[in-house]
Amino acid sequence: MSKMRKKATELRQGVQSKTGGVMGSWGSWRTSREWVRGLFHFLVGFTGWLLLQIIHITMELLGVLLLFIGLGMFLVEILRVYLTRLGVVEGSGLVPGILRWLSNYLYRDVEKNQHSNLYKGFLGLGVAWVFCYLAQAPWIAAGVCLAFSLVDPLGKFGKRWPIVKFKHGLAKGKSVGGFSYGLIGGLFGVSLVVWLHLVYRPFFPPQITAVEAWLIYLVGIVAASLAEFISGKWDNFFIPVASSVVMVFVYLVLGGF
Numbered sequence: 001m002s003k004m005r006k007k008a009t010e011l012r013q014g015v016q017s018k019t020g021g022v023m024g025s026w027g028s029w030r031t032s033r034e035w036v037r038g039l040f041h042f043l044v045g046f047t048g049w050l051l052l053q054i055i056h057i058t059m060e061l062l063g064v065l066l067l068f069i070g071l072g073m074f075l076v077e078i079l080r081v082y083l084t085r086l087g088v089v090e091g092s093g094l095v096p097g098i099l100r101w102l103s104n105y106l107y108r109d110v111e112k113n114q115h116s117n118l119y120k121g122f123l124g125l126g127v128a129w130v131f132c133y134l135a136q137a138p139w140i141a142a143g144v145c146l147a148f149s150l151v152d153p154l155g156k157f158g159k160r161w162p163i164v165k166f167k168h169g170l171a172k173g174k175s176v177g178g179f180s181y182g183l184i185g186g187l188f189g190v191s192l193v194v195w196l197h198l199v200y201r202p203f204f205p206p207q208i209t210a211v212e213a214w215l216i217y218l219v220g221i222v223a224a225s226l227a228e229f230i231s232g233k234w235d236n237f238f239i240p241v242a243s244s245v246v247m248v249f250v251y252l253v254l255g256g257f
Contacts, residue, residue, distance in 0.1 A: 036105040038153035041236075044121070045149025052142040053193075053203050059133045059141065066129055070122035077115050084113055121148075121236035128244035135248045139204050143190065143217045147224035147243040150189045152235060155182035155228055170230040179229045186221035190214065212254055220247040 051057045051065075080102065083089070089099040103112050111117070125148065132141035158165075158178020165175040194214045197203040204213045220243040227238035 030104075033105050033108070034156050034159065038156050040106065041121075042149045042153045045145045045147070048125075048145030049142045049149065052138050052145065059129070059136075059138050062138075062141065063126075063129055063133065066122065066126055070119070070126065073122065074119055077118060081113065081115060117233060117236055120234060121240075124237035124240040127237075128240035131244040131248050135251060137248065137251060139208075139213070140216065140220075140244065140247045140251060142203070143220050143247055144240050144244045146189055146193065146217070147186055147221055148240050150186045151182040151221065151224045151228050151239055154185035155179065155225075157181045170232070172232070174229050179225055182228055183221065183225040186225060187218065190217035190221055193217070216247050216250050216254075219250050220244075223247075 048062070051062065057065075080099065083095065084099060084103070089096055089103060107116055125144070128144045129141060132138065132144065155178040158175040158181055161177045161181075162175030163177040163180070166172055191214065193203060194210050194217070197213065198210055204210070208216075223246040224239045224243040227242035228235045231238040
């Protein structure tokens, strides 16, 4: 049965490569894997938003969490690559099973035997944290988390419905569809947060009106969408960095300091 399943997987990947399912050097498109990756991005960002705007942790504590979680995941990455290269993934038991699951549902083909782009996302969130900490604006940090949780995951729909796909330039491998879905989803998300601010509980400082908050979040989502569109394999880094920079800048222009 396992040989039949392996053969079926090989045939499916062959069909995908012939029908345009190839993702450049990343490997073949696999729907289950891409959705799990998108869910992971969403959970990281959404958890940050919850911590900041529902639980109300301090920016200092958020920085400590980012540091230790980032370092912890990087150490796990080193161990995963080491065990995979040793061939442990082919064995039986809990550890090989976890490695196989990760290879099938979280890591793309080229990432299986080397470090993934995971560190880029946490590095980008760390840089964004610095900007928001200097601005003393945890609600902007929450907006960064919101952009991280929506723009990239929703942009994955562009792999299926690209509208127009780019083969050259800064947007190589990206599509008009992916950019549009991430942008529209992000705008819906920030609009929902501003609406909840008005009808449920305040998420923004008293000196910031709902219109100003929506405007700041709006430019953050646009910046995050553009970053995802033109930054290639560094999109996970530039999404939080770009959104934090423009939001803090607009906050400064509006007299936020």
